[in-house]
Amino acid sequence: MNHKEKLKNIYSLSFSIADIKDIPQQCLEYILLIGEQAYKQKGVYTVLITLLTHKSLFSEQDIRKHQSSMPGGFSGRTIDTLSITPTLKELGLPSMAESGWLTRSLEQPYPYNLDYQGKISNKAVKKAFLTIIDYVQSRPEQADNVLRLILNKVIEVQSKNIVNVAKLVNPDTLNILSIVSCLEEHFSTKYKVRGGSKLPVLAIYATYKSLLDEVKRYEKCTLAPLGSHTASDLTSRSSGDIEVFDEQGHICEAIEVKLDREIDLTIVRIAYEKIIRFNPKRYYILSCKNIKIYEIQEINNIISQVREEHGCQIIINGVVPTIQYYLRLISLEIFVNNYSNLVSMDTELQPIHKIKWNELIEKLGVE
Structure with missing residues (x-):
């Protein structure tokens, strides 16, 4: 059995934990803490999942020696990178863009002993992480049980995060202005929790789902699955938040979406680097803010340079104007349903984001 098969097997057993006994109470509290913090501390959680899976397969390995x-x-x-993170994504569990070891505090060349000096910001999570490793290292027969307990807690957290979004009852009354107004309020509300920056990404993704079904230009294209919106541009293996592939499997359009950040030279230069690497035909940079006024000329120079050297068209626009334009070309009902489904099921959003959309969609007519 390989790492992928082992993790999938353990996951399938994690929906019930009634049979797990003899875990010390203090250790159990640490295990539950890691599960509770999985979405906020993805690096720690992913590294621990990797170590536990490896220990389960190779009980003689000292998992503290992670390099x-x-x-x-x-x-x-x-x-x-090769097995755990791809499997977590496949299972719909929290995961890093590539590897938990890309987190600087975890990649230090020292064993994960109890006195490990890596600067994990959350002290309670750090203590839990190191204590669990120490416990499983001395009790390798408990590796499966500890892994099941963590995954069970993550499953519980996920279930609490699912909020069913109301369905439209009178789609014929929909109009573009009312939809746009609801979206603007959904994006701009101050939630005081993480996750809100993904809302415009979901809205653009919902738009493209309709475009691919309804507009001839996109009829043979496919959409890449949405990745994590918290992935760093430096570690992401994608060309943008959203990717559209042509019939031959080449990226024809990449879309980068920003919520509360003005479009500046840094964003455009990062886009340039991605264009060189991935070679899309069009690269959209969409923001809920404006372009930095004093950098417009230099930004336009880069756009012209990219067009001349690489044949790629960089298009800079607002998120809402882009959606408003495309809504003229697609079914309003299908768009709203697409967006509602994405909001309802997304694991990076908080319940407050989903409850807010329920409140807003009432304005559009619901059951």
């Missing part, structure tokens, strides 16, 4: 350069060590990052 192959350490005497008796192994490459945790390689296992994570």
